[in-house]
Amino acid sequence: MRSTWHSATIVETRAETPHSVRMTLAVPTWPGSEPGSHLDVRLTAPDGYQASRSYSVASSSPWGHVVLAIDELPDGEVSPFLVNEARPGDTLEVHGPLGSYFVWRPGQNDRPVQLIAGGSGVVPLYAMAVAHDLAEDTTPFQLLYSVRTPADAFFAAELTELAGPSFQVTHVYTRQAPTGWPGTVGRLTRDTLAASTIPPSERPRVYVCGSTGFAETVATWLLDLGHSTTDILTERFGGL
Amino acid sequence: MPFATRGFSGRRGQADTRVPPGQTMVEKWPVLSAGPTPQVETRDWELTVQDETGTDHRWSWDELHALGVEDITVDIHCVTHWSKLGMAWRGVSLDKILANVRSEHRYVMAHSYGGYTTNLPLEDLLDGKAWIATEAEGEPLDPEHGGPARLLVPHLYFWKSAKWVRGLTMMPDNDPGFWEQYGYHLYGDPWKEQRYR
Numbered sequence A: 001m002r003s004t005w006h007s008a009t010i011v012e013t014r015a016e017t018p019h020s021v022r023m024t025l026a027v028p029t030w031p032g033s034e035p036g037s038h039l040d041v042r043l044t045a046p047d048g049y050q051a052s053r054s055y056s057v058a059s060s061s062p063w064g065h066v067v068l069a070i071d072e073l074p075d076g077e078v079s080p081f082l083v084n085e086a087r088p089g090d091t092l093e094v095h096g097p098l099g100s101y102f103v104w105r106p107g108q109n110d111r112p113v114q115l116i117a118g119g120s121g122v123v124p125l126y127a128m129a130v131a132h133d134l135a136e137d138t139t140p141f142q143l144l145y146s147v148r149t150p151a152d153a154f155f156a157a158e159l160t161e162l163a164g165p166s167f168q169v170t171h172v173y174t175r176q177a178p179t180g181w182p183g184t185v186g187r188l189t190r191d192t193l194a195a196s197t198i199p200p201s202e203r204p205r206v207y208v209c210g211s212t213g214f215a216e217t218v219a220t221w222l223l224d225l226g227h228s229t230t231d232i233l234t235e236r237f238g239g240l
Numbered sequence B: 001m002p003f004a005t006r007g008f009s010g011r012r013g014q015a016d017t018r019v020p021p022g023q024t025m026v027e028k029w030p031v032l033s034a035g036p037t038p039q040v041e042t043r044d045w046e047l048t049v050q051d052e053t054g055t056d057h058r059w060s061w062d063e064l065h066a067l068g069v070e071d072i073t074v075d076i077h078c079v080t081h082w083s084k085l086g087m088a089w090r091g092v093s094l095d096k097i098l099a100n101v102r103s104e105h106r107y108v109m110a111h112s113y114g115g116y117t118t119n120l121p122l123e124d125l126l127d128g129k130a131w132i133a134t135e136a137e138g139e140p141l142d143p144e145h146g147g148p149a150r151l152l153v154p155h156l157y158f159w160k161s162a163k164w165v166r167g168l169t170m171m172p173d174n175d176p177g178f179w180e181q182y183g184y185h186l187y188g189d190p191w192k193e194q195r196y197r
């Protein structure tokens, strides 16, 4: 597996939200990736010390541009470096694509798809929504996206753009909503989840992604609501 | 290796020879699983070991404990790059569980409540290397971490330590389990960084 580390050059960074970066990497040897998969980023210090972390692929192009979106965990080892220090021209290594479980493939089946994200957990789900759009797939897609404030939403403009008859986006704002927001502000509850997701009677495939606490809570509620274990796919980003 | 990322120095003071390559030491205990967490009551819990004759050997929760619970202190290594050192566990050695199971087969598929599976060579479960663990850090194992009981095979990446374990099936070939079918390594030695194939 040593040989499968690709060298990558940062070609663009920009603020995704106040605490995160959208980073485009040029990875000439990138073999392509399925929507939902991730890669490992490896950073090496001058003395050979290395640190690796997993990041979901937001998008990748045939010419080897790979887009990541990285949220800063203030006490973290890797994410503050990527968010605050890394800049175009810098090099790092990536390994992947990884994970062929938490993926959505166009045409795989015609069951509706419910995506549920907390914060940066939307990254792999965004990749699925893009693929769904590109494939002109008419499978009903819905995203329930929980963020602290409107400014904390990842891929906000893109998701608005993608929304349409076969892709519906619903937000939950836990701290502050946009002006004129008709809904309530606060943590996602089981009732909101029930009211704003595809019901179990339609047998959706449900993809849940976010911090471990978010994924645990949501997956448990989904079971309570009557979704079957085998229909719920989770990706836990870490933390509690 | 000439490669380095400009400006990266990383977090120091973590150099510990117990941490395998590519791993970072954590104090908290992260959770990773592919789907919802199954809730299994100990009164319903049962461990089944099936050999090639199709014979089932079964243990209830109390029967498992009657085999003798031991204290275990081990380091664990997750494929997602974290390691947790010196964890205190309690569980029953698989040597005791497999003592009366006769099999010619060299591999084992571990099965979990919830449908998860993982494959292991039989020899990696024997000679004091593996347990059915029911407690960690002085507490009953909570469901998120695989409770009521999980396999504990600390010398391999932690996805091999199947959470919510319910059974072991002897098998002639090294058939891939759940994550292994999705590209994870068939064996998973953290010291050789056998993460993916």
Ligand SMILES: Cc1cc2nc3c(=O)[nH]c(=O)nc-3n(C[C@H](O)[C@H](O)[C@H](O)COP(=O)(O)OP(=O)(O)OC[C@H]3O[C@@H](n4cnc5c(N)ncnc54)[C@H](O)[C@@H]3O)c2cc1C
Binding pocket: A038, A053, A054, A055, A056, A057, A069, A070, A071, A072, A073, A075, A076, A077, A078, A079, A080, A120, A123, A124, A210, A211, A212, A235, A236, A237, A238, A239, A240, B024, B026, B028, B030, B080
């Ligand atoms: C499959 C997968 C895909 C991922 N994709 C993304 C992605 O697309 N974008 C992204 O920003 N991150 C993603 N992550 C998380 C990422 O891998 C790192 O865990 C994260 O960037 C923190 O790394 P760090 O080195 O900064 O912090 P560390 O130094 O590793 O951790 C610092 C502390 O924060 C805790 N912690 C770790 N993660 C979280 C969390 N999510 N919430 C709260 N506390 C936490 C740790 O337990 C530790 O105590 C993904 C993780 C996985 C497993």
